[in-house]
Amino acid sequence: MAILEMHNIYKSFGSTEVLKGIDLSLNKGEVMTIIGSSGSGKTTLLRCLNFLEIPDSGKIIVGGDVLFDADDPNTQRESEIRKKRLHFGLVFQSFNLFPQYTALKNVTLAKELLMRDNPEFKKHKKAMLAQITEDGKALLKQVGLGDKLDFYPHQLSGGQQQRVAIARALALNPDILCFDEPTSALDPELTGEVLKVIRSLADKKTTMVIVTHEMAFAHDVADVIYFMDNGVIIESGPPCQVIDSPKEERTKQFLQRYRNT
Amino acid sequence: MSFSVVTFKLLDGFTISCTIFFITLVLALPLGLLVAFCSMSRFTPLRWLTKTLVWIIRGTPLMLQIIIVFYGPGLIWEGDSLPRLTAALVAFVINYAAYFSEIFRGGIESISRGQYEAGQVLGMTKSQIFFKIILLQVVKRIVPPMSNEIITLVKDTSLSNVIAVREIIMEAQAFISTYALIWPLFYSGVFYLVFCGILTLLFRYLENKLSYFKV
Ligand SMILES: Nc1ncnc2c1ncn2[C@@H]1O[C@H](COP(=O)(O)OP(=O)(O)OP(=O)(O)O)[C@@H](O)[C@H]1O
Ligand SMILES: [Mg+2]
Numbered sequence: 189m190a191i192l193e194m195h196n197i198y199k200s201f202g203s204t205e206v207l208k209g210i211d212l213s214l215n216k217g218e219v220m221t222i223i224g225s226s227g228s229g230k231t232t233l234l235r236c237l238n239f240l241e242i243p244d245s246g247k248i249i250v251g252g253d254v255l256f257d258a259d260d261p262n263t264q265r266e267s268e269i270r271k272k273r274l275h276f277g278l279v280f281q282s283f284n285l286f287p288q289y290t291a292l293k294n295v296t297l298a299k300e301l302l303m304r305d306n307p308e309f310k311k312h313k314k315a316m317l318a319q320i321t322e323d324g325k326a327l328l329k330q331v332g333l334g335d336k337l338d339f340y341p342h343q344l345s346g347g348q349q350q351r352v353a354i355a356r357a358l359a360l361n362p363d364i365l366c367f368d369e370p371t372s373a374l375d376p377e378l379t380g381e382v383l384k385v386i387r388s389l390a391d392k393k394t395t396m397v398i399v400t401h402e403m404a405f406a407h408d409v410a411d412v413i414y415f416m417d418n419g420v421i422i423e424s425g426p427p428c429q430v431i432d433s434p435k436e437e438r439t440k441q442f443l444q445r446y447r448n449t
Numbered sequence: 450m451s452f453s454v455v456t457f458k459l460l461d462g463f464t465i466s467c468t469i470f471f472i473t474l475v476l477a478l479p480l481g482l483l484v485a486f487c488s489m490s491r492f493t494p495l496r497w498l499t500k501t502l503v504w505i506i507r508g509t510p511l512m513l514q515i516i517i518v519f520y521g522p523g524l525i526w527e528g529d530s531l532p533r534l535t536a537a538l539v540a541f542v543i544n545y546a547a548y549f550s551e552i553f554r555g556g557i558e559s560i561s562r563g564q565y566e567a568g569q570v571l572g573m574t575k576s577q578i579f580f581k582i583i584l585l586q587v588v589k590r591i592v593p594p595m596s597n598e599i600i601t602l603v604k605d606t607s608l609s610n611v612i613a614v615r616e617i618i619m620e621a622q623a624f625i626s627t628y629a630l631i632w633p634l635f636y637s638g639v640f641y642l643v644f645c646g647i648l649t650l651l652f653r654y655l656e657n658k659l660s661y662f663k664v
Binding site for chain 1: 570574
């Protein structure tokens, strides 16, 4: 069953139409990669999923619940949106770690703040905070940074920072973890360590949507791959189909250009 | 005229200078933050009104503003003028709030949108994002320009003598006119030097405290 569905998403900035009727669906435990040339709207699509942009029309459905419906203002209230965001995690191209906090605190901060809404918080404050810290340490260990808990972002390499960002996104147990070109701000020799972490998440059946320009990785990690061009989905299917034997002319051209560079 | 008599007289004046300094600081900092938010408001008329006021206040001499606050009410409405010290304080608070607001605005606007978005995506509320993520980064950014401005404020307090507030320069000048003594005026400079020196150390300490992270 599809855990995520997007129906007919449109989004314009002023007079530029960026998304022109996007439909997609993703099953639980599967990985979707989205490829496409620069300016095709991939980032905008992920931002719509995370409610950083509000689509002009269309629906977003997660686990059968309509999270967003452009025709239903009730789904668009600010306080509601904050909760709905928790279905998604987002790893940014530029990491966006909080510079004043250690790696561990970056991972635990949001959960500590959310905990305050829990009625049990006052009574079991100590134990709950200790649990969050333990979970945070475990997550950093999972991304290979068990020895960097107390490092500040500026003391970490780009690859390490991005792995902290992944742990931070995982801390809130999102249903769907999104990545926007997680390695394109990194030096080539650092991309491997980040891709390895994402790979291991895929092996653990983490549901993910990954925008990437790393074709080999997109092919390798994806259960389903979407090719986007100019605000529409041109072609989708398993990687062996979309990358190895594309049907659409535009997909062929895009992949051709990729092989040549 | 003995050294200690002069010292005590100058200390009296310096107490007034410090009063202006601290009260201005305590009131102008929060007011400046408020003005900064107004000048970044999404409500265009408020934004333009604020920017115009800030432009007028930063574009005219503080001395003129002190004179206007003190004599203005009497001239315009034939009302009672404010007590001298109060009038000076009103002018200082308004003037410095305008300067501080620009520093706050610059600091707040220099924080990348990604920091807000990272907080949003993690389900934080607007106020959590501001207080837990943005604020300290802004503080770190604005410490250097703030320390400049605050040290300028120490010396600007002397402008209040234009409406005969008995701050330290006023007291020192009294020795010239009454006793033909010039050295108390030079001596008054020492008070400023010491005070600014202490502030400089304080700000350096603060910068060091915040040097554990980079923005
Ligand atoms: N906030 C915005 N205001 C105006 N135009 C925008 C905005 N955000 C994106 N756009 C425009 O939308 C189009 C798609 O941008 P988007 O960032 O989604 O592309 P992308 O596929 O992620 O590209 P890239 O591979 O370069 O990251 C671009 O033409 C861009 O200029
Ligand atoms: Mg992009």
